[in-house]
Amino acid sequence: MTAAAPEPKANMGQPVPRYDAAAKVTGRATYASDMPLDNPAYAFLVTSAIAKGRIDGFDLDDARGVRGVIDIVTHENAPKLKESKLFSNGGYAGTTIQPLKSADIAHDGEIIAVVIAESYEAAREAANRVKVSYTAVAPSASFDSPGTTTAAAKGQNSQFKEDPEVGDFAKAFDQAEVKLTASYDTPTQHHNPMELFTTSCAWMGDNLVIYEGSQYVYGLKNGVAEQLGIDADKVRVVNPYVGGGFGSRGSMTPRTAIIAGIAKRLNRPIKLVPTRDQGFTIATYRAETRHEIRLGAGRDGKLAALRHEGSEVSSRPDAYCVGGTKTTTRLYACPNVSSLVSIVRADRNTPGFMRSPPEVPYLFALESAMDELAVKLNMDPVELRRINDTTVEPIGGKPYTSRSLMACFDEAAKAFGWSQRSPQPKSMSDGDWLVGYGCAATCYPTQMAPSAARVRLQRDGRTRVEIAGHEIGTGAYTVIAQTASERLGVPLEKVAVFVGDSDLPPAPVAGGSNSTASTCSAVMMVCDQIRQRLFKAVMPGDSLADKAKETVGISQTPSTQAAKSDRPLDLDKAFDALGVGVVEEYGEWKPEGAPLDSFAAMHSGHARLVGGHSMKYKIAYAFGAEFVEVRVDRFTHEIRAPRLVGAFAAGRIMNPRTARSQLMGGLIWGMSSALLEATEIDERNARYVNDNLADYLVPVNADVPGVEVILLSEQDDHINPAGVKGLGELANVGTNAAICNAIYHATGQRIRKLPVRLENIEV
Amino acid sequence: MRPFSYQRATDPDLAVQALSAAAAANNPLTQAAAQPLAGGTTLIDLMKLDVMRPAALVDINPLASGWSAIESKGDGLRLGALAKMSDVAAHTEIQRNYPVIANSLNLAASAQLRNMATLGGNVMQRTRCSYFRDVSYENCNKRNPGSGCAAMDGVNRMHAVLGTSDQCIATYPGDFAQALIALDAMVEITGRSGTRNVPFADLHKAPGSTPDIETTLQPGELISAFSVPGRWPRSVYLKARDRQSYEFALSSAAVALDVQDGTIRDARVALGGVATVPWRAREAEALLKGQKFDDDLAQRVAAAAFADARGRQHNSFKIALGKRVVARALQQAVTMEVRS
Ligand SMILES: Cc1cc2nc3c(=O)[nH]c(=O)nc-3n(C[C@H](O)[C@H](O)[C@H](O)COP(=O)(O)OP(=O)(O)OC[C@H]3O[C@@H](n4cnc5c(N)ncnc54)[C@H](O)[C@@H]3O)c2cc1C
Ligand code: SF4
Numbered sequence A: 001m002t003a004a005a006p007e008p009k010a011n012m013g014q015p016v017p018r019y020d021a022a023a024k025v026t027g028r029a030t031y032a033s034d035m036p037l038d039n040p041a042y043a044f045l046v047t048s049a050i051a052k053g054r055i056d057g058f059d060l061d062d063a064r065g066v067r068g069v070i071d072i073v074t075h076e077n078a079p080k081l082k083e084s085k086l087f088s089n090g091g092y093a094g095t096t097i098q099p100l101k102s103a104d105i106a107h108d109g110e111i112i113a114v115v116i117a118e119s120y121e122a123a124r125e126a127a128n129r130v131k132v133s134y135t136a137v138a139p140s141a142s143f144d145s146p147g148t149t150t151a152a153a154k155g156q157n158s159q160f161k162e163d164p165e166v167g168d169f170a171k172a173f174d175q176a177e178v179k180l181t182a183s184y185d186t187p188t189q190h191h192n193p194m195e196l197f198t199t200s201c202a203w204m205g206d207n208l209v210i211y212e213g214s215q216y217v218y219g220l221k222n223g224v225a226e227q228l229g230i231d232a233d234k235v236r237v238v239n240p241y242v243g244g245g246f247g248s249r250g251s252m253t254p255r256t257a258i259i260a261g262i263a264k265r266l267n268r269p270i271k272l273v274p275t276r277d278q279g280f281t282i283a284t285y286r287a288e289t290r291h292e293i294r295l296g297a298g299r300d301g302k303l304a305a306l307r308h309e310g311s312e313v314s315s316r317p318d319a320y321c322v323g324g325t326k327t328t329t330r331l332y333a334c335p336n337v338s339s340l341v342s343i344v345r346a347d348r349n350t351p352g353f354m355r356s357p358p359e360v361p362y363l364f365a366l367e368s369a370m371d372e373l374a375v376k377l378n379m380d381p382v383e384l385r386r387i388n389d390t391t392v393e394p395i396g397g398k399p400y401t402s403r404s405l406m407a408c409f410d411e412a413a414k415a416f417g418w419s420q421r422s423p424q425p426k427s428m429s430d431g432d433w434l435v436g437y438g439c440a441a442t443c444y445p446t447q448m449a450p451s452a453a454r455v456r457l458q459r460d461g462r463t464r465v466e467i468a469g470h471e472i473g474t475g476a477y478t479v480i481a482q483t484a485s486e487r488l489g490v491p492l493e494k495v496a497v498f499v500g501d502s503d504l505p506p507a508p509v510a511g512g513s514n515s516t517a518s519t520c521s522a523v524m525m526v527c528d529q530i531r532q533r534l535f536k537a538v539m540p541g542d543s544l545a546d547k548a549k550e551t552v553g554i555s556q557t558p559s560t561q562a563a564k565s566d567r568p569l570d571l572d573k574a575f576d577a578l579g580v581g582v583v584e585e586y587g588e589w590k591p592e593g594a595p596l597d598s599f600a601a602m603h604s605g606h607a608r609l610v611g612g613h614s615m616k617y618k619i620a621y622a623f624g625a626e627f628v629e630v631r632v633d634r635f636t637h638e639i640r641a642p643r644l645v646g647a648f649a650a651g652r653i654m655n656p657r658t659a660r661s662q663l664m665g666g667l668i669w670g671m672s673s674a675l676l677e678a679t680e681i682d683e684r685n686a687r688y689v690n691d692n693l694a695d696y697l698v699p700v701n702a703d704v705p706g707v708e709v710i711l712l713s714e715q716d717d718h719i720n721p722a723g724v725k726g727l728g729e730l731a732n733v734g735t736n737a738a739i740c741n742a743i744y745h746a747t748g749q750r751i752r753k754l755p756v757r758l759e760n761i762e763v
Numbered sequence B: 001m002r003p004f005s006y007q008r009a010t011d012p013d014l015a016v017q018a019l020s021a022a023a024a025a026n027n028p029l030t031q032a033a034a035q036p037l038a039g040g041t042t043l044i045d046l047m048k049l050d051v052m053r054p055a056a057l058v059d060i061n062p063l064a065s066g067w068s069a070i071e072s073k074g075d076g077l078r079l080g081a082l083a084k085m086s087d088v089a090a091h092t093e094i095q096r097n098y099p100v101i102a103n104s105l106n107l108a109a110s111a112q113l114r115n116m117a118t119l120g121g122n123v124m125q126r127t128r129c130s131y132f133r134d135v136s137y138e139n140c141n142k143r144n145p146g147s148g149c150a151a152m153d154g155v156n157r158m159h160a161v162l163g164t165s166d167q168c169i170a171t172y173p174g175d176f177a178q179a180l181i182a183l184d185a186m187v188e189i190t191g192r193s194g195t196r197n198v199p200f201a202d203l204h205k206a207p208g209s210t211p212d213i214e215t216t217l218q219p220g221e222l223i224s225a226f227s228v229p230g231r232w233p234r235s236v237y238l239k240a241r242d243r244q245s246y247e248f249a250l251s252s253a254a255v256a257l258d259v260q261d262g263t264i265r266d267a268r269v270a271l272g273g274v275a276t277v278p279w280r281a282r283e284a285e286a287l288l289k290g291q292k293f294d295d296d297l298a299q300r301v302a303a304a305a306f307a308d309a310r311g312r313q314h315n316s317f318k319i320a321l322g323k324r325v326v327a328r329a330l331q332q333a334v335t336m337e338v339r340s
Helices: A021-025 A122-127 A169-175 A219-227 A255-266 A276-282 A359-377 A381-387 A403-414 A476-486 A515-538 A544-548 A571-578 A597-602 A656-677 A735-747 B012-022 B043-048 B063-068 B085-090 B091-095 B099-106 B111-116 B119-123 B177-180 B282-288 B295-305 B316-336
Strands: A041-047 A053-059 A069-074 A109-116 A130-134 A151-152 A176-185 A199-204 A208-213 A234-237 A270-272 A289-297 A301-315 A337-344 A433-446 A452-460 A463-466 A494-496 A580-587 A621-633 A639-649 A706-711 B005-007 B036-039 B056-061 B070-072 B076-080 B187-189 B196-197 B220-228 B235-240 B251-260 B263-272
Touching: A041 A122, A041 A255, A041 A544, A069 A122, A109 A255, A122 A151, A122 A544, A151 B091, A169 A301, A169 A337, A176 A359, A199 A255, A199 B063, A208 A255, A208 A433, A219 A234, A219 A255, A255 B043, A270 A289, A270 B251, A289 A359, A301 A359, A301 B091, A301 B251, A359 A381, A359 A433, A359 A735, A381 A403, A381 A433, A381 B177, A403 A433, A403 A621, A403 A639, A433 A706, A433 A735, A452 A515, A452 B119, A452 B220, A463 A476, A463 B070, A476 A494, A494 B316, A515 A580, A621 A735, A639 A735, A639 B091, A656 A706, A656 A735, B012 B036, B012 B056, B012 B063, B012 B187, B012 B220, B036 B043, B056 B196, B063 B076, B070 B091, B085 B091, B085 B099, B085 B111, B085 B119, B091 B099, B099 B251, B119 B220, B177 B235, B177 B251, B177 B263, B235 B316, B263 B295, B263 B316, B295 B316
Parallel strands: A041 A270, A208 A234, A301 A337, A463 A494, A639 A706, B005 B056, B036 B056
Antiparallel strands: A041 A109, A053 A130, A069 A109, A151 A337, A176 A289, A199 A208, A199 A270, A289 A301, A433 A621, A452 A463, A452 A580, A621 A639, B070 B076, B076 B220, B187 B196, B187 B220, B235 B251, B251 B263
16 A cells, blocks of 8 residues: 555545546546537637626627637627526526626626637637727725625525524623634635636537536536526536536536527537636635634633634625534534624625635634634643533534544644644744644534436446536546445446436535535445345345345355355346346435435435534534644745644545545645635725736645645444545645644744735744 | 737848848837747747737747857856756756856746746746736736836735836846846847847836836847856855745845955845846945955845835835845855855
8 A cells, every 4th residue: 555545444445546547647538628519619708807887888890800700799699598596595506697688797707798709719819809898886895895785694695594602602701711802814715626617518409418517417407407498308418527626616607508598599519718817707716704703711721602703705696605603613512602604795706615615714713713722721722622522512412423533633643743842832943944833623514415326237247337426536436436346246347437417317516525425325225226126036035125235245255144144146147037138226315304305406406415513413524633834934934834734534435545635635725725825806996816827826746745644434324324424625624724823833923814925924 | 819920030130030020110129019939938928818919929949059058168157048947957067156047047937837938038028917917907007008007006915116116016027137137147139230248237127117118129139148257156046935836036136245264255136026127236235345244234235225115005025025035145145055
């Protein structure tokens, strides 16, 4: 085993190489834009240079003069589309701002024209030649701008139903022996997945095929059908590989229906490739947030009072918010809790999910505050977490299905060498570098959603699994193949997996880290249906369900006591008995507690996620602990994080290789978020300034010399059949606070605003 | 990008001819209809962004056979304008006798870019000002003379604090130029009437009231070589930046010293990331000459280097940062081990 393929511990699958590894490293993996189209025309977007106001007119002469231009679509001649509701209000869209509907502009970079031409180059050149005259109105850019409106999230966002509270915070805080009040800020961030926000639309008669990187092919299919006013069965979304999503492709963006409508009108396939900077405004982003945390504790470190107030920016029409208080109010044992989330409306595009949407900003605040409290108490920050560890969340008194937080702290502390830390700030250095150690907890809710799957087994053991899941780089193909191979007892090489196509059985959105739990649970269930059919054929009299459950697999020797008396199932005999060449099963799985309309919703592109804190009798989260070494140059104040160590427990680990890769990427992302990433907004005109990958900084290899991921064994039988807690969004949550805590240790300076840049350090 | 013609120049005369033919009177070089193409890592980017719209590209790479030599002859250095950044940075004589040059190149851009980019293109690279590079902003005096400056009261963290004017505060982004200006390099320019040599310090022009005019190079002229007098084994390039690699300087210092028996005989200090043009801090140098080095002197030198600095809303930190970078670079140069 190598670092990349960690030795599996108890309740872990094999670290088999990725199903799609060879295709990816040889360039054979086909992304949406790689799909061949028959005689396509090319689209290039023109986007607004003002954030608020209206278009007075276009001068298109120069653009029309470019050879190869076919059409220029503006609000004056755009295809009429039906409005789409926000995903949280029963719709599919990530924004209700529908471009090309009128001359009004709602945000910077809104699509205001689409140039269609015979080549990409001609479309782009003509787009550059489009002249627009505007009447601009002074926009509100963000928190401090005049003209914003603020209101509580509760009551305006249907997914944020209440501000969690318990006990009497005010009294407990008032009486607490040790108190802390501190404010924290997080910046605007953009996902910047490698794959641009492309889309290709091709009609065959009344049927539409969309090639687009999507984290939810069923949502997109239904959403576009609704906007076009056609039957959803006539729309197919295909994307066997997605070049990164991070949430940006979870809900429908306006571009798709626009391109589909133009393709229909021109009766020609159209391929749109927007630029990197357009991606900042035609899709979603993580909005900036502000927090105030109040903690009251006894001298023994026991939390007595906790209040978390968060405010978040959203667009004028849409009340998007992440509301991470649902997690921060439940993380530690604390009898008196209150919270409030507010939304500030500005002239911006609507924000949306970005990797661990609620937890990243809200845990940054809480886990920084916990470190500050530890300093006030003169206590080791790990011990403070231990003192306040709990198996029951304080708001509803529900038990965690499993919680290995302190085990993670202990494992990570050991691997990191936490005991070598001298607790005093500014007490460690190495040459020009001030050295600091810091840590923080990380967590992410375990979520599941209804999913269907179809599995077909041939006599020779060849197996085909079909499910409209999504390979966003996480390893979906691999873990689905492993699940079928294990459940049916067929060799991995014989399993073929098909995902990323809305003609396959529905799977939920690849978001909220629910994919592995949901799709693998569905695949397991359908594999069991196959086993039962085969067993029934050879052993008609027996208690079949039990046998199928207890027997390890087809053509394998049973290992459990109950099944000892059985001989392994002989595939040939079973197929002979059935009298068929192929056994195929389709099934629909839903998690415990899923609402009644779950399956209908699943087919119409609405994922009913359950889990986290929203279950009736329990609460399910994955946990981890993260330790970082930060170095601050005493002359230049440059900040580097040469060592990131994380230990994580997330139920059954399907594949330690792909799991490690997710968690490693998360740690690096978290470091990036703490030290580098921020979308700069020009306050005067509410426009994004550094909207490219040269100016929107993400780490390069030299920034991450040491990343260590430790996977802990954890078994949880209370979450889903697969026993899986999602981990795709687990690792990037704690890192922000861990880094700021380490900076405090290195410099004695507490920084409460992200990202931390060298100008924020005063030593 | 707009359509353009492409021509390979197989000898310098052809290149000069092709470039001069398209040159209209009064147009500054940056707006000339024909532009030389070297590595293309700046030029093609700016064309894709629609910032530069040349009608013709004259590819000068075929001249590499004559224009890319690296010659280090005892007491001086000559570098062809088409030498690749990576080749110069890896040259052992340059690493030994001109570490400031090797490091200014090695710490710039990424390995891929350094393999592609040339020295001539490098010194001619244009500012990274976000408003300059985004044509949807009307007001940029450099791109659109007389239109105003969006950066002045906009997001200006990366902008200059030295050599600015009320017309433009864009930073000259390059690293290598700081080494050249520090070492009194000469630049060899090839034009219609043959070649001429000018001090590198006279190549770039501060923005003043004409930020669109960036150099004294005329349309039809090409940089063919750089020469550096003397040897500077005691020299360093220190670069402070947001990430460990592949990032422009927030502040950098090129320092070269001649120290004999503890006394500084000659000193050169140039500043990057903080000024509108390659920046020589002569007042600071004057304080060093004839002195023995100590921390107090370093502080005074650093203060002198930034005496005229003017910050704006987001970039004032560069003044304090720049001083610390200068002081630290001086310390490093004084204490570095030099093999004679
Ligand atoms: C993402 C990124 C990061 C970067 N980071 C850094 C950095 O940290 N530090 C740094 O110093 N640079 C950095 N650069 C800039 C890079 O070093 C330059 O793009 C490169 O050196 C330009 O060289 P080139 O040969 O590709 O020039 P080209 O793009 O071919 O030309 C640049 C300009 O110079 C003109 N030109 C070219 N050759 C000549 C000549 N011989 N005579 C007259 N005019 C000429 C061209 O017409 C053009 O206008 C970065 C670039 C990128 C894209
Ligand atoms: S700083 Fe210079 S380049 Fe930038 S916007 Fe102002 S005038 Fe243009």
